[in-house]
Amino acid sequence: MRNFIYYNPTKVYFGTGVNSQVGEIVGGEFKKVLLLCGGGSARASGVYDDVTASLRAAGVDFRECAGVKPNPVVSKIEEAIGIIKREGLEAIVAIGGGSVIDSAKGVSAGACYDGDVWDFYARKTKIARAMPFFAVATLSATASEMNCTSVIINEALGVKTGLTDNALFPRATFLDPSAQFSVSARQTADGGIDAICHVMETYFDGTTGVELLMEYAEGLVRSLMELIPAAIRNPRDYDARAQLAWASASALNGTTWAGHSGRGDFASHAMGHTLSVKYDTVHGESLSIMMPAWMEYVRADNEYAFTRFARKVFGVISPDDEASRGGIAGMREFFKSLGAPTRLRDIGVSKEDLPELADMTARVPIGVLRKLGREDILQIYRAAF
């Protein structure tokens, strides 16, 4: 087990009806806030109305910045920062899924900074101060509602990159599972795949002496594999939606990586991000393709974990070498059963693009279990084809 610092100060209000408490909680401290939203699903589901009604009732004045896209871009963050500075706003209320909340984190950092907000993502400077922000989570996937990471695309540079800083935890998060009854089967699957992959990124990173955390991770994956289909079969099953939401938050809120090397491997995420930049691939689908291909490539580097995973999650009983392959095959089959793509060709990537994808991904070093150079990355894209 490695040395670590565990820290997660976000207060989570979880359950039916919590969105109508937003005004009271936010209004206790702030009177003029920015409302950051996505493309309209929060309006359709009624969450937008609940939150704005509660803000009005609490006497909280708000300005709106809508239209954050699924693969969020830095230009939108700059737009929101502009509104905050012009209007002298005091805090941010983000209503949406991971894209909106990730964007809110960028806005939070940029609102208290005179330079270019991309400076933080480019590691040119550190966050000295961030504007308090609140999250109303309408989609369970990224766990952004309960961590301090923001993943953003810079369209001009063609880069998707993450920023992690303790200043970027939501002050509070409101999570009403019943607000997710209207989330489509496709989005439910994509979000669940993201959560499963978050757990696996940490699980397979090669840290030893963490059987306690492996037990926890295996339980999370087994649970997610029950909960995702349950929520798809019956979109209004409250307990399925609630447990899926909490499992997704738990998958990347710090509880899985305490004692691990950093936060996990995340090479699959890096290779998937390149797909999102180039083809606007949905995050979950970038992972259902790249994660199994990565697992096969690095399997021999962590035979213990890959074998254990196969046995504990899929009940595979064959000998070790075969078992570890069985676990990977099982994972790919599960993704397929959710209707997710598991090959690059499934999303229309052409074979000629692979060297460019490898070049784009290899701009920064990736991998923890195994450090991957451009040639490794190209081989994994080829295997994923």
Add this chain to the structure above:
Amino acid sequence: MRNFIYYNPTKVYFGTGVNSQVGEIVGGEFKKVLLLCGGGSARASGVYDDVTASLRAAGVDFRECAGVKPNPVVSKIEEAIGIIKREGLEAIVAIGGGSVIDSAKGVSAGACYDGDVWDFYARKTKIARAMPFFAVATLSATASEMNCTSVIINEALGVKTGLTDNALFPRATFLDPSAQFSVSARQTADGGIDAICHVMETYFDGTTGVELLMEYAEGLVRSLMELIPAAIRNPRDYDARAQLAWASASALNGTTWAGHSGRGDFASHAMGHTLSVKYDTVHGESLSIMMPAWMEYVRADNEYAFTRFARKVFGVISPDDEASRGGIAGMREFFKSLGAPTRLRDIGVSKEDLPELADMTARVPIGVLRKLGREDILQIYRAAF
């Protein structure tokens, strides 16, 4: 799954050598602190020297209040509050196990209050403000280092009771597993039993639609049942000590009860507290006696959980009714294998005392899965005899 608020702002510095960071972290904010300690084991293990050296190096002045006892008493808390007020101290650094950290919470509340600190425990008033405090955890059991509960005995009233308030989270906790190499086999077992019972208090409380949390709880219990004997067999096994410490903290830091009814049942704890008040029974031993007796008494009220527990933790394959008994028997046998008492007669209680124990416990209502009145409680003590 029930509505809940999840909140745990304690920053945990975990791993080898973290105790020498205490001065730097505390000194960043405070210059005159109270050092609250127990009976001398922190001196013997070297933790006291590491912490005081680091405070001196950081220019932090400290006054000391030593001698907190294993079943901590309110008179000691009053003594510490007196020192703080007399000397104008700014914060508290608690070095010890659950007793010292529980006491630090009382001191923290009382130091900012003009009345009697017992008012908080007697629910006569609420905490308006608490003094910041830091915990250096030297024993893993109660999870006090990572929650906001303080359990204290009022000697004059003959009552052991708990106080839970968000103001009572440690600002930061320092947890070096290697500082626990010198913890005796007996204390290691008692602490581990406490942690297992914390998980079970929540697990069996009768909440439905929380299979995700049941998976987590089962993994924690299975892990603890591996880690406790491992740490006893080889007291210097770092990974065993580290995982045991993190499992114990996780058992009562909020992660197990998110979505449950409150924080769990805790009737076994209440009946055990009476033993501690009357016979000064060590906390873990009060639980190894009372928990299995309670489980037998309420088994029929939650057949699903008791059967599931038997199957998932002990691998029992017999039919449901028999299986649920098997899980309880398995738990009692495990406690016995650690050398812990499992019957009241093992700790010298006489049969004539049982009605008085029931009277003492029944002063306040207990039980969540089943509300227990005096007659229930007496029957459980009889069964535990």
